[in-house]
Amino acid sequence: MKIEFIVNAHPDVTRIAVMEDGRLMELIVEKSDEKRIVGNIYLGRVNAVLPGMQAAFVDIGMERSAFLHVSDVRTGVVDAKGFAQSLVDEKPLTAEETGRPIEDLIKRGQEVLVQVTKEPIGTKGARVSSRISIAGRYVVSMPGDPVAGVSRKIGDRKERSRLREIVTKVSSEGFGIIARTAGTDQSEEAFKADIERIVERWKEIGALAVKSRAPMLLHQEHDVVTMTIRDLVSTDMTLFVTDSKEVYTAARNYLKKLSPELAGKIRLFRGRTPIFEHYGIEQEMTGITDREVELKSGGALVIDQTEALVAVDVNTRRYVGRKSQENTILKTNLEAAKEVARQLRLRDIGGIIVIDFIDMAKRENRAAVLARLEHELALDRTKSYVVEISPLGLVEMTRKRVRPSLAQSLSEPCSRCGGSGRVLSPLSASIRLERLLERVSARKTHKSLVISVHPELAAYFMEEDGRRFEYLTGKARLEIELHEDQRLRVDEFRVYSLDSHEEITKEFLQ
Numbered sequence: 001m002k003i004e005f006i007v008n009a010h011p012d013v014t015r016i017a018v019m020e021d022g023r024l025m026e027l028i029v030e031k032s033d034e035k036r037i038v039g040n041i042y043l044g045r046v047n048a049v050l051p052g053m054q055a056a057f058v059d060i061g062m063e064r065s066a067f068l069h070v071s072d073v074r075t076g077v078v079d080a081k082g083f084a085q086s087l088v089d090e091k092p093l094t095a096e097e098t099g100r101p102i103e104d105l106i107k108r109g110q111e112v113l114v115q116v117t118k119e120p121i122g123t124k125g126a127r128v129s130s131r132i133s134i135a136g137r138y139v140v141s142m143p144g145d146p147v148a149g150v151s152r153k154i155g156d157r158k159e160r161s162r163l164r165e166i167v168t169k170v171s172s173e174g175f176g177i178i179a180r181t182a183g184t185d186q187s188e189e190a191f192k193a194d195i196e197r198i199v200e201r202w203k204e205i206g207a208l209a210v211k212s213r214a215p216m217l218l219h220q221e222h223d224v225v226t227m228t229i230r231d232l233v234s235t236d237m238t239l240f241v242t243d244s245k246e247v248y249t250a251a252r253n254y255l256k257k258l259s260p261e262l263a264g265k266i267r268l269f270r271g272r273t274p275i276f277e278h279y280g281i282e283q284e285m286t287g288i289t290d291r292e293v294e295l296k297s298g299g300a301l302v303i304d305q306t307e308a309l310v311a312v313d314v315n316t317r318r319y320v321g322r323k324s325q326e327n328t329i330l331k332t333n334l335e336a337a338k339e340v341a342r343q344l345r346l347r348d349i350g351g352i353i354v355i356d357f358i359d360m361a362k363r364e365n366r367a368a369v370l371a372r373l374e375h376e377l378a379l380d381r382t383k384s385y386v387v388e389i390s391p392l393g394l395v396e397m398t399r400k401r402v403r404p405s406l407a408q409s410l411s412e413p414c415s416r417c418g419g420s421g422r423v424l425s426p427l428s429a430s431i432r433l434e435r436l437l438e439r440v441s442a443r444k445t446h447k448s449l450v451i452s453v454h455p456e457l458a459a460y461f462m463e464e465d466g467r468r469f470e471y472l473t474g475k476a477r478l479e480i481e482l483h484e485d486q487r488l489r490v491d492e493f494r495v496y497s498l499d500s501h502e503e504i505t506k507e508f509l510q
Helices: 080-088 157-170 188-211 224-232 245-258 281-285 325-347 363-377 406-410 426-443 455-461 463-476
Strands: 003-009 013-020 023-031 041-050 055-059 066-069 111-118 127-129 139-143 148-150 175-179 216-219 237-242 266-268 292-294 300-305 309-315 351-356 384-386 394-399 448-453 479-484 493-497
Touching: 003 224, 003 245, 013 224, 013 281, 023 224, 023 281, 023 325, 023 406, 041 066, 066 111, 080 111, 080 139, 080 188, 139 188, 148 157, 157 175, 157 188, 175 188, 188 216, 224 245, 237 245, 245 266, 300 325, 309 325, 325 363, 325 406, 363 384, 363 394, 426 448, 426 455, 426 463, 426 493, 448 455, 455 463, 455 479, 463 479
Parallel strands: 003 237, 066 127, 148 175, 237 266, 309 351, 448 479
Antiparallel strands: 003 013, 013 023, 041 055, 041 111, 041 216, 055 066, 111 127, 139 175, 292 300, 300 309, 351 394, 384 394, 448 493
């Protein structure tokens, strides 16, 4: 597979396009004012312990407290100072899951070592775990864990056996390690050097934790470009090109230390056209947040993101096939299965996902579609779990969510509809306002009002020589002045009392 990395560096945002065989498969975006925190390690302080939820809230120095579930609590690590000192001594305390209730493991006000596993999303704070780890180029190190294993993504049995022998030989006592896919074909010396670097970093983290007070950032993950190189760049890479001299220099220096054979593939783009336009990525990105995705056959996907789940609907649309209806549906579903997996990666969609494939009569066809979906998802570095396809053609699946989706990152709720996608009609909005005014009139405490509305709603009231507005004021028997406010939504209004000199909208709106 031909893999290319195109990096567009801008003062406000860094964009990294991952191309596979010439097609955009992932788009990694990081804004300068919204740095990623997954992987950061903190000395936190427990704000609250909730036995009913078997969870705790931990202050890590951010706007909202982080969420720590009992399943993510490990003994040894929760003794922050003791575990930190054991890291300095290179003899990490054992980190185990005990099955005991959270109120027996941690207390309010206690300092704990935690690592962010999920970014804050919406109104939710970050999710953290006391099972801490640091990823190197070839291994992931987990102090207090006795494991010495190999990534499941390495499928070759001989290579797995070779790597398991290496990690067993070079591992440091008390520092569990897992060989990463980037370690494939690497020497024992390369693994040993990588582990030594990480152990030194653990000692630095431990020393900082011992002398610090919570909340304190102990370890910060690399910038998004370095993380991409560490996690994604492999011998399959054919090109890494950037329009930033700083990124070019940093990338070459990083790879010279860890994978010298790949450093020569780093290129600095000097073209006059924007780098994403030059490599055709801007065109590939067209519609990346659109609700509808067209398929080459003429079919389409319709993607709707809600608070609880993401729904994907598959339609044949213009594709009518040439033979039987079942073959037409099968071809559309197979093409859709591949595109769904791509869209999940490209849009970085996580959580619960329900895919409504077109209903298929034959069991073997349903199995073929499911197999295609699972095959394409296996190429995704983010973990997913797929349930069997139902007789109705529905597939339920989950994809690990560690950060807001690309649509959430690149957009914001619509100022006209509040993010719902719908607004009240002028008639519905006027009836709603009429009911409010009736309640105000019945109370008899406010007689003079100012009502602020969007200009479109104001225009609706003033149609037919203002008869609608006259009807509104006459029925309420109130003195009303209409005021236009462009900042309001088209179906929104604000009611102010000139008698009490305050807004009364919430008081009377039901």
